[in-house]
Amino acid sequence: MSMTASCLIAPDINEKPEEILYPPEIDTTSLYPAFPPFFRLSKDCPSVTFKPTKLRDRNRKDTLYVRWFFDWDPDNRYEALSTYTVSPGGQEERPFPDNARKILSASEYPATDLSGTSRVQTLSVFVFDRSPDQSPGTNGIQFPAGSDGFFTSYTWVYQVTPDGDCPPSPP
Numbered sequence: 001m002s003m004t005a006s007c008l009i010a011p012d013i014n015e016k017p018e019e020i021l022y023p024p025e026i027d028t029t030s031l032y033p034a035f036p037p038f039f040r041l042s043k044d045c046p047s048v049t050f051k052p053t054k055l056r057d058r059n060r061k062d063t064l065y066v067r068w069f070f071d072w073d074p075d076n077r078y079e080a081l082s083t084y085t086v087s088p089g090g091q092e093e094r095p096f097p098d099n100a101r102k103i104l105s106a107s108e109y110p111a112t113d114l115s116g117t118s119r120v121q122t123l124s125v126f127v128f129d130r131s132p133d134q135s136p137g138t139n140g141i142q143f144p145a146g147s148d149g150f151f152t153s154y155t156w157v158y159q160v161t162p163d164g165d166c167p168p169s170p171p
Contacts, residue, residue: 023150024064024127027054030096031154032168038157039163042083043109043116049169050123050156051101055086055094055130064124065128068102069140072124072155078140086127101170109160118160 020100030053033039041048063131065087082125084100102123126132126141130149133142145151159165 006153019059021129021148022058022153024025024062024129025056026052026125026152026154027056027093027128028052028154030054032170033156033165035156035158035165035167036121037155038159040161041158042164042166043112043118043160044108045104045160045164045166047103048167049101049103051170052096052125052126052154053070053170055096055127057090057093057094059129060090060092061088062129064094065131066096066100066124067128067132067140069124069126071122072126072140074139074141076139077137080134080140083134112160116160116162120157120159122155122157124153124155126151 031054032051034051037127048066054062066084066086067080069080072078082102084097086094086097086100102125104123110121112118128141128143128149128151130143132138132140132149132151133144141151141153143166
């Protein structure tokens, strides 16, 4: 008769399971302006403010990074119009910082033709849970090699016209 001895190693009860990583979210019910995905902007509007008012991240300890882009395309190389950091607040839902909104002034509107109509333009906001790679030659939203980050985005599509809307500033 043969006997085999074995030893069981108990798991470390103090070991915490690996945290599940979730992507950040933009609360699309809180977008400003709350126009449909495509809208017409009045050429006489002095400025318009774009911002989501709420962000969510189930990983409550994540710092969020916000980057704004005009006419972003994954095949092009971009510098962000602006970049902001949203500190972890210990809550899933976080207010979008007032200083991170994008105020588009009339001088930034795309050029119009003689009829006062412009080409269609996009303004995109990207929210990352890890710092994106800001090296020259990247498309503005790539993560460094080996990153475990996620991002989300929202894009407003608009055209400047003589009879477009001029939304009021957000509260």
